[in-house]
Amino acid sequence: MKRFFRLIIPVLLLSCSTGQQTTKTHLSVIAGINNGGITENTDMPAVGKEPDAFTGATKSGYHAGIRASQRFGNVDIESGFDFMNNRQTLHYNDAVSGFAGTRDLCVNQVNIPLTLGIHIFPGKFPKTGLRLSAGYLTQFNHLYTENNGPLPDYKLNKRSSGATLSLQGNLLTENGKPRLGLYGTIYRGSRIFTDPYNPAEAEMPGSSFAAIGLKFYLFSR
Secondary structure, three states: OHHHHHHHHHHHHHHHHOOOOOEEEEEEEEEEEEEEEEEOOOOOHHHOOOOOOEEEEEEEEEEEEEEEEEEEOOEEEEEEEEEEEEEEEEEEEEOOOOEEEEEEEEEEEEEEEEEEEEEOOOOOOHHHOOEEEEEEEEEEEEEEEEEEOOOOOOEEOOEEEEEEEEEEEEEEEEOOEEEEEEEEEEEEEOOOEEEOOEOOOOOOOEEEEEEEEEEEEEEEO
16 A cells, blocks of 8 residues: 555656646546455465365346545546456365365455556547546445355455456536546455365455446536
8 A cells, every 4th residue: 555655655746747637526426336355365286175175156246335535637546446346156075074065155345446547649539538547445344144055164355455457438528528438447455255175275255346337427527
């Protein structure tokens, strides 16, 4: 997080000293679909298990939230929050340990991002509002589980965090102000879920998602 803020300051100074001097505030609502949640371990031999002892599958979910952004020249700082839902199924087939069955997960998360966005070609294509954003995202996690069969205990981390990257632009503008936008976002962060097949010492388990959606602008000035 400290490294991110160290990068923000010089970029803001550069953006305010060069290019078009623009200051704008936007408030918007976002909604879309996503795929992700818990990133499970896929290397069973690395944790002393048979290759097919554990597998996972993820279904598409949804998210909705609110965003507020402030533009300084060709740079945006954006934050907000959103609710995200993902559904996953974990399959256990470990005769050696006596675990066999499925664990259905409903993964609910509140995401709080803080990103820095750079406008791409603002002079040539100002109406598109095309920008690439990167930053830090914090998640607050809650699980609903349905267990079928003898399954191992697990531990939930109620908070996770990591890096996020997004590309967004305007689909509709009116009187020089954005009304409707489109965005795509990816995220990779720290672990949410720990069990014998996703132990703390394994590198792969974590949290992640890919999302796409629409941004509806409520306020611009």
